[in-house]
Amino acid sequence: MWHDYFKQLDAYLKWQQQKMQSLEQAIHDLQQQYEQLKKKPRTTIEKIEYHFDQLKVETLEGTLNIGLNPATFGEDTIENFAVPNSQTIIPQPTPLFRNIQTAVHSYLQEEGENIIARIEQTYERSLDPTYRQFILQDIARQIDDRIHFYLRQHGENEKENEQLQQNIIAYLKRDIEHSIETFLKHLPREETNE
Numbered sequence: 001m002w003h004d005y006f007k008q009l010d011a012y013l014k015w016q017q018q019k020m021q022s023l024e025q026a027i028h029d030l031q032q033q034y035e036q037l038k039k040k041p042r043t044t045i046e047k048i049e050y051h052f053d054q055l056k057v058e059t060l061e062g063t064l065n066i067g068l069n070p071a072t073f074g075e076d077t078i079e080n081f082a083v084p085n086s087q088t089i090i091p092q093p094t095p096l097f098r099n100i101q102t103a104v105h106s107y108l109q110e111e112g113e114n115i116i117a118r119i120e121q122t123y124e125r126s127l128d129p130t131y132r133q134f135i136l137q138d139i140a141r142q143i144d145d146r147i148h149f150y151l152r153q154h155g156e157n158e159k160e161n162e163q164l165q166q167n168i169i170a171y172l173k174r175d176i177e178h179s180i181e182t183f184l185k186h187l188p189r190e191e192t193n194e
Helices: 002-039 095-122 129-153 162-186
Strands: none
Touching: 095 129, 095 162, 129 162
């Protein structure tokens, strides 16, 4: 009985000794790696300062998404504009869609410059006329998507309804003014004619 006990104790001590040797070897390897890393030259990056106010934009290309701010209109607004990977089916415009589209495009053509001028005055900004036209054209490109968004929100199968039409037109006018205001409010001073 004692013989078996001492045999097990001896085996256990040998196992512990092997384990300690392997751990000591791992520590030794880690110390060598650490020493090698210490010898390598280090790159020190001091304080980095960004001066975005000193940037000058020569050309501006692409689509400017004005007014599509999830914090402003709710979290699901942006998702409604996402283009799915599947084949997109373009619905045939209904008379309601056409009426709203005509009214909003007319509003943008007739009042767009005045809206921008009024908001420029509010925020003490002055934009170049070509920049104003760029903003209006970009908004005009987004109108159809916004009309579809509001028609889906109020039920696409709604029969033509004068009150619905006026509500959607009012929403779109509000969106236009809000998007221009948001854009000018966050536009850096260097991009204006000041």
